[in-house]
Amino acid sequence: MRLIRIAVASVNTTVGAVRGNVDRAVIAAREAAEDGATVVVLPEQLIAGYSPEDLVQWGAFVDAQWKELERFAQATSDLGCAMALGLTVARGAHVYNCAAVVHGGKILGIVPKEKLPTYNVFYEARVYARGVPGLVDEVHGVPFGDLIFDFDFGTVAVEVCEDIWSPDGPMRRRSYAGAELVLNISASPFRLGVVGTRREMIATRANDNQVTVAYANLVGANDGLVFDGGGFVAQNGRMLLEAPRYQTGFAAVNVDLDRTRRLRRENTTWRADQETFAASAPSIRRIACPAMTTGREKLVYPVPPNRSFFLPGAPSQTTPRQDFCEDLLDALALGVGDYFEKTGAFKTVGVALSGGRDSLLCLYLARRWISRRYGSLGPEAEKQKAKEILRAFFMPSRYSSGETCKAAERAANDLDAPFVVLPIDDAFERELREVEKMLQPGETITTMARQNVQARVRAERMWTWTNSAAGLFLQTSNMSEKAVGYTTIGGDMEGALSVIANVPKTVVNYLLDYLLETTNMEGIRLTLEKPASAELADNQEDEKELMPFPVLDACFALYAGEKMAPSEVREVLLVMFPEYDPKVVENWAARFARLFTQSIYKWVQTPLCLHVGNLDLDRERALQLPVVQRTEWG
Numbered sequence: 001m002r003l004i005r006i007a008v009a010s011v012n013t014t015v016g017a018v019r020g021n022v023d024r025a026v027i028a029a030r031e032a033a034e035d036g037a038t039v040v041v042l043p044e045q046l047i048a049g050y051s052p053e054d055l056v057q058w059g060a061f062v063d064a065q066w067k068e069l070e071r072f073a074q075a076t077s078d079l080g081c082a083m084a085l086g087l088t089v090a091r092g093a094h095v096y097n098c099a100a101v102v103h104g105g106k107i108l109g110i111v112p113k114e115k116l117p118t119y120n121v122f123y124e125a126r127v128y129a130r131g132v133p134g135l136v137d138e139v140h141g142v143p144f145g146d147l148i149f150d151f152d153f154g155t156v157a158v159e160v161c162e163d164i165w166s167p168d169g170p171m172r173r174r175s176y177a178g179a180e181l182v183l184n185i186s187a188s189p190f191r192l193g194v195v196g197t198r199r200e201m202i203a204t205r206a207n208d209n210q211v212t213v214a215y216a217n218l219v220g221a222n223d224g225l226v227f228d229g230g231g232f233v234a235q236n237g238r239m240l241l242e243a244p245r246y247q248t249g250f251a252a253v254n255v256d257l258d259r260t261r262r263l264r265r266e267n268t269t270w271r272a273d274q275e276t277f278a279a280s281a282p283s284i285r286r287i288a289c290p291a292m293t294t295g296r297e298k299l300v301y302p303v304p305p306n307r308s309f310f311l312p313g314a315p316s317q318t319t320p321r322q323d324f325c326e327d328l329l330d331a332l333a334l335g336v337g338d339y340f341e342k343t344g345a346f347k348t349v350g351v352a353l354s355g356g357r358d359s360l361l362c363l364y365l366a367r368r369w370i371s372r373r374y375g376s377l378g379p380e381a382e383k384q385k386a387k388e389i390l391r392a393f394f395m396p397s398r399y400s401s402g403e404t405c406k407a408a409e410r411a412a413n414d415l416d417a418p419f420v421v422l423p424i425d426d427a428f429e430r431e432l433r434e435v436e437k438m439l440q441p442g443e444t445i446t447t448m449a450r451q452n453v454q455a456r457v458r459a460e461r462m463w464t465w466t467n468s469a470a471g472l473f474l475q476t477s478n479m480s481e482k483a484v485g486y487t488t489i490g491g492d493m494e495g496a497l498s499v500i501a502n503v504p505k506t507v508v509n510y511l512l513d514y515l516l517e518t519t520n521m522e523g524i525r526l527t528l529e530k531p532a533s534a535e536l537a538d539n540q541e542d543e544k545e546l547m548p549f550p551v552l553d554a555c556f557a558l559y560a561g562e563k564m565a566p567s568e569v570r571e572v573l574l575v576m577f578p579e580y581d582p583k584v585v586e587n588w589a590a591r592f593a594r595l596f597t598q599s600i601y602k603w604v605q606t607p608l609c610l611h612v613g614n615l616d617l618d619r620e621r622a623l624q625l626p627v628v629q630r631t632e633w634g
């Protein structure tokens with residue numbers, strides 16, 4: 001047996017908070033060491049915060065990170081464990097996204113990331129240079145490049161996040177070169193489905209490379225990216241540890257590294273591949289780490305929790321529906337809360353609460369974060385915090401119904417948000433009278449303008465409130481209405497942070513159904529009783545003005561996600577929705593495509609939004625589409 005204890009640690013960093021980030025990392029490393037860790041894995045860009053984007057073009061920001069790395073090494077010099085953590089490092093004209101290996105007060109080596117994600121929400125190749133196989137150099141007198149580290153307990157490689165997302169990443173050649181343990185430092189943002197992907201991918205890499213993989217992820221949100229934390233340890237394909245997510249701190253497991261070596265010896269395919277590879281392999285520099293790790297003599301063999309090497313473990317206690325909803329709600333709540341807290345600009349969070357679904361979900365998410373953040377103070381103190389922080393404003397016009405008012409009031413009450421009613425009819429009339437004066441003969445205020453002015457009066461009030469109450473004004477549009485421009489510029493499109501802009505309306509409804517079932521809140525029940533309505537004109541219903549939301553969301557997934565032509569979308573819809581008249585379905589497909597293209601100009605001007613899905617409308621971090629375009633190709 002060659003036992004080691006591996007800790008994967010999640011730290012909640014803020015971009016630029018180099019000192020605060022390192023202070024948190026020192027605490028995590030110290031706690032893990034006290035728990036007996038031999039190796040502690042910390043996240044990607046731990047010192048800078050992720051993602052620093054163009055900030056790494058500021059030399060002083062990069063230099064400060066090296067100083068902080070030295071401080072980290074000093075502050076952990078008494079610990080017996082080896083540690084890996086992330087930072088940006090300059091080398092000549094280039095900057096690299098790196099993993100540093102630290103032990104006994106020394107920075108032992110720096111390994112640059114090789115795979116730089118530049119797709120979806122990532123822009124790394126824009127600012128970083130990539131590490132290359134066989135690179136050997138020094139920075140600040142420390143080895144830099146394609147390195148592996150010989151410790152007293154075994155041979156270790158480090159790599160950075162995306163490096164593990166390719167089967168042809170550096171893990172392969174470093175494993176063939178002798179690494180038995182690969183530490184992956186990650187900043188992997190949450191998006192639906194990613195957890196299963198990570199789990200399978202990490203187990204697969206550990207199996208392909210006959211290696212032990214320890215993976216640590218960042219936790220917390222920065223701008224629109226929400227990192228869900230957690231971590232994994234997988235040995236030659238077998239998952240040994242899955243750390244809890246949405247938590248700071250660490251999780252640890254004992255591992256017998258001899259098992260990795262034994263399986264390599266047994267696996268003739270791996271050995272043959274290694275021999276072939278070794279014949280033309282780039283040289284990988286081995287770093288001797290003379291200081292001894294401590295505490296390993298106390299470690300015990302990791303027996304399976306169910307005390308059987310043959311029987312399956314305990315089944316999952318949760319359903320896929322629960323996992324889906326809880327995960328998404330946690331991610332969105334963390335996104336709102338960290339934005340509120342980390343910007344340091346706000347004292348309160350305000351929602352224009354309509355008695356409708358979208359604004360209710362946004363208010364619920366802010367309340368959920370308060371519960372996560374202050375729940376440990378006890379229920380009364382938590383309620384008090386909610387009352388201090390949350391604000392709900394109901395602003396009825398002549399088109400608002402009594403039912404929505406009741407639903408809004410009850411929901412605010414359920415969620416401990418002070419509730420204020422502010423009618424807008426006077427302002428609505430006054431605005432229309434003034435705008436009349438702007439018009440020339442032949443021009444009249446249109447029906448649409450009459451609708452939009454209501455949304456704009458509300459938005460203006462909300463901004464004036466933010467100025468006076470240090471309020472974070474939550475923007476409440478969902479992704480489906482964003483896709484077809486069913487929002488008003490300067491109206492309900494206003495706000496400081498778009499909370500559910502990446503959540504389709506069918507998912508908004510699904511989450512609220514789930515919340516009604518699990519919380520039994522009367523405010524949710526009253527809200528769900530009425531069909532979704534903008535209430536900007538008499539008898540308005542969103543689905544009648546647009547199309548049924550399941551159809552709209554299908555159009556969106558097929559057209560914007562799968563990049564199908566409208567004719568292909570139509571074909572799929574006909575199979576998917578046989579209950580509707582085919583002519584109507586054809587019209588919906590064509591209408592969606594038209595509205596989608598016509599609405600790009602709208603979503604390019606929406607506020608920063610939380611990303612929780614792979615398909616999103618955001619020109620900075622998702623679909624990059626020109627506003628001015630013709631669809632002569634479609």
Ligand SMILES: Nc1ncnc2c1ncn2[C@@H]1O[C@H](COP(=O)(O)OP(=O)(O)OC[C@H]2O[C@@H]([n+]3cccc(C(=O)O)c3)[C@H](O)[C@@H]2O)[C@@H](O)[C@H]1O
Pocket residue numbers: 448451452455481485486487488489491492533534535536542598601
């Ligand atoms: N390509 C382009 N590039 C730049 N700007 C462009 C443009 N096309 C129009 N515009 C400008 O945009 C204006 C039209 O946009 P906008 O003022 O937003 O108005 P518009 O899109 O005409 O109307 C807003 C829609 O959102 C619905 N709505 C509003 C509010 C709440 C809700 C709800 O669901 O609760 C729904 C409402 O019922 C209506 O159908 C034009 O008058 C023009 O000034």
Ligand SMILES: Nc1ncnc2c1ncn2[C@@H]1O[C@H](COP(=O)(O)OP(=O)(O)OP(=O)(O)O)[C@@H](O)[C@H]1O
Pocket residue numbers: 351352353354355356357358359360393394395396397400455458476477481492531532533534535542
């Ligand atoms: N009477 C109102 N009082 C306060 N805010 C309102 C009112 N009507 C609309 N709003 C604001 O405008 C936003 C847009 O309205 P929209 O109808 O799209 O969403 P919703 O009312 O929250 O949900 P749903 O579409 O399911 O009815 C609301 O989320 C809310 O923030």
Ligand SMILES: NC(=O)CC[C@H](N)C(=O)O
Pocket residue numbers: 044117122160161162163165186187188189
């Ligand atoms: N920071 C990264 O390299 C993240 C990229 C990786 N594909 C992920 O989503 O986890």
